[in-house]
Amino acid sequence: xxxxxxxxxxxxxxxxxxxxxxxxxxxxxFANQISPFDPLKQDLVMRLKAPSSEHLxxxxxxxxxxxxxxxxxxxxxxxxxxxxxTLAATLGTIYGGIAGxxxxxxxxxxxxxxxxxxxxxxxxxxxxIGVVLGPSLYNTLLALVIVAWPNYARxxxxxxxxxxxxxxxxxxxAVGASNLRILVK
Numbered sequence: 001x002x003x004x005x006x007x008x009x010x011x012x013x014x015x016x017x018x019x020x021x022x023x024x025x026x027x028x029x030f031a032n033q034i035s036p037f038d039p040l041k042q043d044l045v046m047r048l049k050a051p052s053s054e055h056l057x058x059x060x061x062x063x064x065x066x067x068x069x070x071x072x073x074x075x076x077x078x079x080x081x082x083x084x085x086t087l088a089a090t091l092g093t094i095y096g097g098i099a100g101x102x103x104x105x106x107x108x109x110x111x112x113x114x115x116x117x118x119x120x121x122x123x124x125x126x127x128x129i130g131v132v133l134g135p136s137l138y139n140t141l142l143a144l145v146i147v148a149w150p151n152y153a154r155x156x157x158x159x160x161x162x163x164x165x166x167x168x169x170x171x172x173x174a175v176g177a178s179n180l181r182i183l184v185k
Contacts, residue, residue, distance in 0.1 A: 027071055028078040037065035039072045080137065084144045091145065092152025099153065100160030101183045111157065114150035122147045 008015050027034060037055075043063035051058045057066035099110035117125070129143035160183070163169065172182050 024074060024078055028075040031072045031075050035065075035068035035071045037068045039064060039068040076137075080141060084141055084148065087141075087145045088148035089152050092149040092154075093156045095149065096153035096156030096158075097160050097183055100157035101164055101179065103161075107157070111154075114153050117146065117150045 008018060041064065043059075046055070046059050046063040047061055049055055049059045049063075055065050055067065057070065060066055060069070095110065095114070099107045099114075126140075126143040126147045129146055130140055133139035133142065169182060172185070177185075
């Protein structure tokens with residue numbers, strides 16, 4: 001916590017980014033209480049109104065308040081982002097760790113697969129996967145995970161390769177530690 005507070009006080013960009021993230025998480029948690037209007041309530045008389053003091057972002061074609069819809073929609077956006085990053089980081093970490101630790105032909109094959117995914121433009125690949133799987137939130141999250149995991153795999157692979165030749169890894173092997181234990185530690 002001390003390191004976090006020191007970085008928060010000394011690094012302006014870190015402080016700004018952290019503050020924005022905290023505000024969005026707060027908004028996502030308390031969206032229903034913060035929203036000035038019911039995001040689903042239709043009022044056709046108020047349809048397509050420009051931003052005003054009553055409706056800060058205006059209204060949509062069904063007369064719903066856009067600000068309220070953005071606030072309530074942040075709940076889905078924040079959770080989808082967290083799920084996508086968590087799954088991609090987990091998959092990429094495991095994949096890259098195995099590739100870097102095993103090395104040789106296995107590493108070459110595994111990293112060529114990762115590079116094949118990276119060879120396609122990420123947005124286009126995610127759209128193609130989304131079209132093939134069909135329109136749903138889960139398919140969209142899966143498409144984003146598929147596009148993102150190779151970046152984490154490459155980073156983890158390079159870390160494992162640089163660490164696996166250290167003396168303490170050799171000492172662990174000498175005392176009989178399994179490859180899985182060494183890789184996890």
